[in-house]
Amino acid sequence: MNKNFLWGVATSAFQLEGSPHADWSSWDSILSQNPEVTNHYTLYKEDLSLLKELGVNAYRFSLEWSRIQPKENIWDTSVVDHYQEIIEILKSYHVEPMLTLHHFTHPLWFITKYPWHEDSAVEKFLEYVERIVSSIKGVSYWITFNEPYVLLLGGYLEGCMPPGIKDPGLALKALKNMLVCHAKAYDIIHKADPAAMVSVSHNMAALAPWSRWNPLDRALAKMAKYFYNHSLTDAFLTGYLKIKFPFRKESLIEVPIKGKLDFFGVNYYTRVHVRFNPFRKMAVELRHLDIDGYGLTDLGWEIHPYGLEKVLRYASHLGVPLIITENGIATRNAQKKIDFMRRHIDAVERSIKKGIDVRGYFYWSLIDNYEWLQGLDARFGLYKVDFKTLKRKPTTAAAYYSYLIRSRAEF
Ligand code: FCB
Numbered sequence: 575m576n577k578n579f580l581w582g583v584a585t586s587a588f589q590l591e592g593s594p595h596a597d598w599s600s601w602d603s604i605l606s607q608n609p610e611v612t613n614h615y616t617l618y619k620e621d622l623s624l625l626k627e628l629g630v631n632a633y634r635f636s637l638e639w640s641r642i643q644p645k646e647n648i649w650d651t652s653v654v655d656h657y658q659e660i661i662e663i664l665k666s667y668h669v670e671p672m673l674t675l676h677h678f679t680h681p682l683w684f685i686t687k688y689p690w691h692e693d694s695a696v697e698k699f700l701e702y703v704e705r706i707v708s709s710i711k712g713v714s715y716w717i718t719f720n721e722p723y724v725l726l727l728g729g730y731l732e733g734c735m736p737p738g739i740k741d742p743g744l745a746l747k748a749l750k751n752m753l754v755c756h757a758k759a760y761d762i763i764h765k766a767d768p769a770a771m772v773s774v775s776h777n778m779a780a781l782a783p784w785s786r787w788n789p790l791d792r793a794l795a796k797m798a799k800y801f802y803n804h805s806l807t808d809a810f811l812t813g814y815l816k817i818k819f820p821f822r823k824e825s826l827i828e829v830p831i832k833g834k835l836d837f838f839g840v841n842y843y844t845r846v847h848v849r850f851n852p853f854r855k856m857a858v859e860l861r862h863l864d865i866d867g868y869g870l871t872d873l874g875w876e877i878h879p880y881g882l883e884k885v886l887r888y889a890s891h892l893g894v895p896l897i898i899t900e901n902g903i904a905t906r907n908a909q910k911k912i913d914f915m916r917r918h919i920d921a922v923e924r925s926i927k928k929g930i931d932v933r934g935y936f937y938w939s940l941i942d943n944y945e946w947l948q949g950l951d952a953r954f955g956l957y958k959v960d961f962k963t964l965k966r967k968p969t970t971a972a973a974y975y976s977y978l979i980r981s982r983a984e985f
Contacts, residue, residue, distance in 0.1 A: 580670060580934025581979045582632030583625070583956065584900050586677035586720065587641075589943040590614035595640035596679040597736040604949040611944045612959050618660060624940060624957055624966070626667045629976045633664055634899055634936050636674035636720065639702055640681035654709050661712045672715035672899070672936070674775070675703060675759065678725055678735065678946070689737045690748035691730070696755055703759045707766050714771055717839055717899065718759045721777040722752050723802060734947060742819055746827060749815070753829040760834040771836040775899040778803045778889065780845035780881025784861065790850035794820065794858060798848050803885060807892055810835050820856045837933065838892050839899035842885055844871075845878035868917070872904045873952055879917040886925045886932060895933045898922065902938030904945065904952035911971035919978060937975060941966055
């Protein structure tokens with residue numbers, strides 16, 4: 575791996591800090607007992623020093639928009655200063671910041687008054703982007719949206735995430751508006767810094783038929799793979815989103831994102847097996863099987879490192895450098911965390927040897943945090959957090975990651 579390879583860890587603001595003004599705060603009752611989650615908003619210096627201890631050269635984190643703009647007409651500049659201070663600390667540690675503008679959460683006023691399926695969302699989001707780009711200094715790597723398809727599935731198809739809608743038609747309108755925002759944010763960032771590196775972080779999964787002998791499972795897996803992994807990458811190449819849901823006619827939506835990508839952020843966690851089941855919503859049933867024998871994670875996800883090679887190979891068609899902006903495991907077993915990391919980083923190395931241009935790897939996550947639908951039980955951290963005392967403690971996976979970074983790259 576070359577010496578500019580980004581070895582990092584990834585976090586998101588809400589998962590570490592919570593926020594009294596975010597849509598998720600009233601969405602999940604767990605947050606009423608732990609409103610500040612890990613209290614990173616106060617303990618940030620201590621947490622950032624862990625990056626130094628680890629020896630990473632990059633850190634992906636996000637801004638909590640609802641803290642910055644708690645009300646439609648109120649901008650809290652002290653919060654922007656706080657995030658700027660984080661960037662300064664990272665610089666002093668020679669750690670490259672990668673900044674995510676949108677990582678699932680919204681100010682409550684935004685999602686209530688201007689949900690993504692309304693065109694008015696675009697202007698409101700871009701006001702936020704303009705503010706940030708004109709005030710934040712020292713960031714070269716930007717992620718506009720984290721996992722737009724996860725927000726779409728959770729917020730607009732399953733209804734398990736805010737805004738809690740279950741409507742495929744509105745889902746497509748929301749997706750279109752988010753992608754319009756990506757394109758415009760891309761231009762805003764480039765106007766301020768022509769050399770900036772801008773992407774989205776796209777959650778890609780390995781998808782396979784539940785039964786490979788069943789043609790319906792095979793057809794559904796193919797459709798799911800195209801929708802979940804490839805419709806977005808293709809839209810970056812063609813300017814058109816081609817979406818086909820089971821039993822609905824295909825939609826072809828023009829989106830202004832063709833070429834609006836300087837690298838591509840891939841988030842990869844697992845493989846999912848897909849079954850055709852007419853009694854389920856959209857006739858889709860999903861499950862995880864332990865086929866490789868590496869076991870399942872505490873969330874029941876299959877550990878499948880080869881899938882990372884597959885999604886990287888596919889994403890390489892985009893013709894831009896790839897960065898793994900998230901990869902990690904929820905487990906209380908440090909040895910399992912180490913094995914997961916080693917196997918996935920081996921997969922990255924194999925991809926690079928096969929000529930795929932991968933420029934970075936970010937482990938999710940630095941410390942245990944709030945894992946959306948799974949609350950505080952999913953232990954992704956290299957550092958363990960005791961949610962009663964808020965003490966951080968290294969797991970042996972932290973020492974292993976440091977060792978791995980030192981042994982695989984000189985930077
Ligand atoms: C990803 C999310 C991230 C985190 C991990 C485990 O899908 O981007 O916030 O929850 O999963």
